[in-house]
Amino acid sequence: MYYKFHGFTQRLVGAAAADAYNPQGLKPIVSTESPALTTAKLASDLPATDSFLGKNKVPDLQKLFQKPDGLPVHLKRGVPDRLLYRTTMALTIGGTIYCLVALYMASQPRNQK
Numbered sequence: 001m002y003y004k005f006h007g008f009t010q011r012l013v014g015a016a017a018a019d020a021y022n023p024q025g026l027k028p029i030v031s032t033e034s035p036a037l038t039t040a041k042l043a044s045d046l047p048a049t050d051s052f053l054g055k056n057k058v059p060d061l062q063k064l065f066q067k068p069d070g071l072p073v074h075l076k077r078g079v080p081d082r083l084l085y086r087t088t089m090a091l092t093i094g095g096t097i098y099c100l101v102a103l104y105m106a107s108q109p110r111n112q113k
Contacts, residue, residue: 004015065076075081 002015002017004013005011006013065073068074069076075085
């Protein structure tokens with residue numbers, strides 16, 4: 001017995017083999033046209049992939065991030081990471097102080113004239 005996922009009840013239901021292998025009523029597309037004869041491209045005719053991909057930096061970055069130097073991962077790349085970290089911390093602390101001041105101001109009753 002074959003099973004398929006029923007889209008409405010969200011449960012498994014019994015199905016024929018063709019339905020189970022083509023779920024949700026999807027059928028493979030069969031082309032009625034004959035394929036056009038084209039000339040195959042040789043691998044030597046294709047452009048080299050190295051020209052647009054560039055150098056693989058992953059092994060270098062793995063060595064950098066796995067070095068046991070006692071620094072947290074978010075500070076391992078030096079000055080730019082420190083700058084981003086300190087900016088983020090300053091904005092976070094500034095935003096917290098601003099929210100606390102706004103909360104204090106909102107909690108004070110207004111003077112009625």
